[in-house]
Amino acid sequence: MQWRDDSLEATWRSPDTPHLPAHHHPALLIELAHARGIPEHRLLRHTGLFPEDMRRGEAMLSDRQYRRLIGNILEYDTGGELALVWGRQSLPGHYGPPSTQIHNAPNLAEALNCLHHWRHQLSPLLTPLWWHNRQWCYLLWTTAGAGRRGPFLVPAAMAAVYGLARHRLARSLDWHFLFAAPRPTSPQPYEVNLGPTVRFGAGVDMVVLPVEDLYEPWPGRSQTAFTAAAHEAERVPALNGAGPTLPEVVYQSLAAHPETPAGLDDTAGALGLSPSSLKRHLRDYDSRFQALYDEVRLHHSLYLHQVMGLSMEGIAERLSHGDRANFRRSFRRWTGLSPAQYQRLLPE
């Protein structure tokens, strides 16, 4: 399991720490947006980024600049297509050792481990997490740290993993894509870029894939390159030391005890902050404590259902001390669906 980390990290990167090489996946996004008619100066407005620095491979973006870049793109209505096109091409990419490692991973499961390991470089505002039972693998992202950029970044992240798997397995894949957002007016880009099984209004953003796809060996890989890239990466200072974002730290501290999560005061205390400054710092990330708290509980209830095989009654027992009506209410607040409606959306 990838998402529970008992050691609480008490340090995090500030939204102004420059840590993300602009010539990596942000450059691909800028190129694609530019090709779709968004002028470069509009794209880079207020990001403090200059095209020349980016081409020299010197510019490093902070989370704030990265969010601003995505915000600039969101001003142009592209119907979500740009996020998907960007995602489909972004992995393994040309981002140094992480790309080498992902390309040479023995299978998708290992590639996902790399993706999680390099999340601060590859998906700075989203943390991937996944679990599986005997039949299905469930892949999702913590979105509470992405704020209003989530609706752009999550489809891109889904398309990235799908594009990677299609590219490395070189065959068509029958994956299920669930989106929390309601059906957009033009869903066609989703269909073409992600395959026919895309559902909207599904409560959570999640990819459900057959577990065989996780362990099917990838052709043409190099075990040496895979191992060497991991060692090589340790020697690249830019790849190390960025650290997690504050929303990620909070998520992990709550997820350590998902059935009895700490409240705002205790979490702030554990991080050496006052409750109001924790709230202020989170707002700086376009995030909220309550959103993180709800996300942890939702993810845990999905985990209990999908991996532990617990019924909704069993989950209510664990999460709401047996108060089923209370659990149903909470679940509806998190997803907009009742537990039964949600179950019907998942593949059999």
Next chain:
Amino acid sequence: MILRTLRLHRFKWLLLTGYLPLSLLAAALVGDPVRWEDVHWLDVFGEGGGALMVLTWSLLILGSRPAGTVSNLLFIGLSLILVTLWQDNLDEFWTIPDAQLWDTWLENIPMPVGMAVLTLGLVRWYEEQRVLMAQLSQRERFMREHRSIDPVTRLASADYLNQQLAIELRRARRECSPVSLMMLDLDGFDLINRRFGAHEGDRLLQAVTELLLLNLRDGDLLCRYAADRFAIMLPQTSEAMADLIASELTSAIRHFAYRSSKEGERVTVTASAGVALALSASPEELMQRANRALSEAKQTGSGCHAMAG
């Protein structure tokens, strides 16, 4: 964009912007100023406002047009109208002696001449538009929605297809002649993007767009569905005909010698197609069936086409 187009008409603009202050100077030199209290502000509003409007029209029209006869005629017509309105407006502020015949002329002659020239320009514009519409007919048919045009291929998007399918399906039901919808998808487009970059991918899409347009009949509609998928509406087309068109289009793409922009390397492209046919169905249903037929064709292998069962 508008600035770049306006640069084409630099001299016309110089002429106009030169004329306005000159006529102002002439009126000030020759005429007696009207006392401030005697100015008819309603007239100033009507004539001056009219002049301002005409100036805006010429800005918008010239800003959106290439140089050429039609643009010249429109410009001359509008300028002459502007001259009359402007002169009328100046008269509100300066009384020009009747002996100055040029003032009377400027107030009366340019307007009808300008209107005639503008009318001629509009007739030419209409003719030009008909030629352009014939060129664009496979892209837009009878309607124009500039907001739903895809920036890469300049084709209409899926929303427009949806509207047109609804119209065509109504007709199909009335006249009992089916509408066919073909979905056409490039095989391994993802790989081309990865190998040559997204820019080359977009260039290939543009080339394929032109190739498909050349191979379609009048009345067919080519749209970009999403990504590398094209949707082609074939009105009043039987199953056998649609099957034939699908095989023609896929073989046209197979024999297409596309070369990459940088190295001129030959890139082999194949496309798969799925066709669905309907007399009465909703546009969404028809698109869904065509998409399913396309995935079946893709299962068979690259460069194939399939009909929806």
